[in-house]
Amino acid sequence: MRLDKYLKLARLIKRRTIAQEMIDLKAVRLNGRECKPSSEVREGDEIEIAYVNRVLKVKVLCADEAILKRPKAVSWEQLEEKPVKPDEKPF
DSSP states (O other), X not given: OBHHHHHHHTTSSSOHHHHHHHHHTTOEEETTEEOOTTOBOOTTOEEEEEOSSEEEXXXXXXXXXXXXXXXXXXXXXXXXXXXOOTTXXXX
């Protein structure tokens, strides 16, 4: 599944267009590397997301679209969360 679509369906980012913009701004990394919105997400991958005041690192447990569309579907587990000041670069 595409990275931008996964971030939206997993409820990590509210809208797919915002996910695409964050990926283009290099605020999202897949397995420690910069990526594109069309990058393929698989089970076991690690995603790092730099929000305004924190960096969230998660492990993908499920990348199946049908399962992700269900309410209360568990598709990721949090590995790490660290606070970041808004004026510093997270990566």
